[in-house]
Amino acid sequence: GAGVSQSPSNKVTEKGKDVELRCDPISGHTALYWYRQSLGQGLEFLIYFQGNSAPDKSGLPSDRFSAERTGGSVSTLTIQRTQQEDSAVYLCASSLSGFGDRSSKTQYFGPGTRLLVL
Amino acid sequence: DAKTTQPPSMDCAEGRAANLPCNHSTISGNEYVYWYRQIHSQGPQYIIHGLKNNETNEMASLIITEDRKSSTLILPHATLRDTAVYYCIVRVRGAGSYQLTFGKGTKLSVIP
Numbered sequence: 001g002a003g004v005s006q007s008p009s010n011k012v013t014e015k016g017k018d019v020e021l022r023c024d025p026i027s028g029h030t031a032l033y034w035y036r037q038s039l040g041q042g043l044e045f046l047i048y049f050q051g052n053s054a055p056d057k058s059g060l061p062s063d064r065f066s067a068e069r070t071g072g073s074v075s076t077l078t079i080q081r082t083q084q085e086d087s088a089v090y091l092c093a094s095s096l097s098g099f100g101d102r103s104s105k106t107q108y109f110g111p112g113t114r115l116l117v118l
Numbered sequence: 119d120a121k122t123t124q125p126p127s128m129d130c131a132e133g134r135a136a137n138l139p140c141n142h143s144t145i146s147g148n149e150y151v152y153w154y155r156q157i158h159s160q161g162p163q164y165i166i167h168g169l170k171n172n173e174t175n176e177m178a179s180l181i182i183t184e185d186r187k188s189s190t191l192i193l194p195h196a197t198l199r200d201t202a203v204y205y206c207i208v209r210v211r212g213a214g215s216y217q218l219t220f221g222k223g224t225k226l227s228v229i230p
Binding site for chain 1: 167
């Protein structure tokens, strides 16, 4: 079946511009997560959605970062006034639920959006 | 979540079984063992997870020791496409535990 999709797959932007990254989770998955991964580094958690609400935004690195989710499905991560240090792969994952038994919490990842800020 | 220790790299001949070890000596009773992998330039891919019983799916087998302090991921017939970084993580079952934290993992190279 269809997995998590993300768009664009690659984005090159100039410092100071705003960017929007989109995530389409697996149909029926109520939980959605954003991470980023810098070159050669591990995963950095950004934000978690359960439905349309975000119980945990603690990973957002600054107020230039925001995310929303509508209709319990698509999510958009927005980075305002991009900086060179924002360059990374932004990964989205979804799970059937954010809580409950082990199977419902398994996270499935999209291919990521590679962001390069010049 | 408990810490895990994995060898930084391993080689495996194509067609042979790849056995990837993971130590999680401080694992607690309500923590599951999860395995993900990341092929170069792709998002992480879920492989398998377990609590205390051995598990098998279409991708791999997971063998967990009786004391649960270590586990082994087995790819029964490794192919070149299995070349990736493999991450072993332990996660608490519960509402608050949703962040995934990957360590450095094991870089598996499947050799023709």
